Amino acid sequence: MAKAGERTVAVPENTVDRAYQHIRERTVRFGYRPGERINEVELAAFLGMSRAPVREALNRLIADGLVVMEPGRGFFCRRLSATEIAELYAVRADLEVSAVRRACAVADPDAVDAIAADWRASAERQADSTLDELVNADETFHIRLAGLAGNAERLRYLANINARIRFVRYINLEEPARRDASLGEHALILSAVRARDAEAAAALVAGHLSIRSQEILAHIHTGLARIYASDVA
Known part of the structure; x- marks a missing residue:
């Protein structure tokens, strides 16, 4: 002032x-x-x-x-905090589960099909994609999925959370097993939304986004080791 x-x-x-x-x-x-x-x-x-x-x-x-x-x-x-990131993941899950429930009731079938087509194309390029591209594709999928529910404020909160947890996504998607599992889980979620099965879609999203505190802590340690690697003799 x-x-x-x-x-x-x-x-x-x-x-x-x-x-x-x-x-x-x-x-x-x-x-x-x-x-x-x-x-x-x-x-x-x-x-x-x-x-x-x-x-x-x-x-x-x-x-x-x-x-x-x-x-x-x-x-x-900002410093890295396992507690804060766990809380952000919990809020993210709440927002995305609520969004997918609503999407099952109101989503335009053509919009669901468009997301599915784009995701299949991303999956086919996975082997040749950089980690940046994989993370961006994953974020885009989840934002578009939540966008099917038609709530702009929800998307704004999710965009902020995505920025604050992005390094966890990077470390997660570096693991081939996690990448493959993610592809299959995304396909199942879209199938449930297409079928208007809100309970199945919500359960799938909740499972997809679940992450243990120990896993978050391990990711933070990995991230810090990389960030400070240049200081190691």
Whole structure:
């Protein structure tokens, strides 16, 4: 908030959006290490803009749960927490189970068929796909599946959760057995939605998204080992 006598300077929205997208991508992919301080001056210089849009973008990312601000110290990349990620997975499951139940009642059959066709095409390309492409395809499938229920606010929450758990998806989908299981589970979920079987679809989604705390902790340890690998002699 501006103090008395200060002139408020409007920051162009497209500049803030550009800063937001850049910093968000770096935090999601841990271009900043967990707990690393984010230097506003360096960021502004790199992006060719003033500090104002960078600071506004960082404040948005606090709301997203990707950045934290410590009074007197500045902005920092979020740390990894097994408890937080387990809670995010639980919320994600609640949202997606509710969505698939609703989708069974209201989904356009043509939209279901379009998702199925696109997913089959992704599955056929799996062997030649990069891990980035596999993760993006998985996220897209789940967002489109939830989108069949027609609730934009639900999708907004899911997009935020996806960003905060993405590194777990990366490590999960690196495992060939998990990738193969995921393909089969997606096909079963779509079949249940096509059949308007809400109970079966909900059970399949809940099972598909279940993850044990020990598994999350193992993924965090794996992720941290990779993030800090360059420091290992």
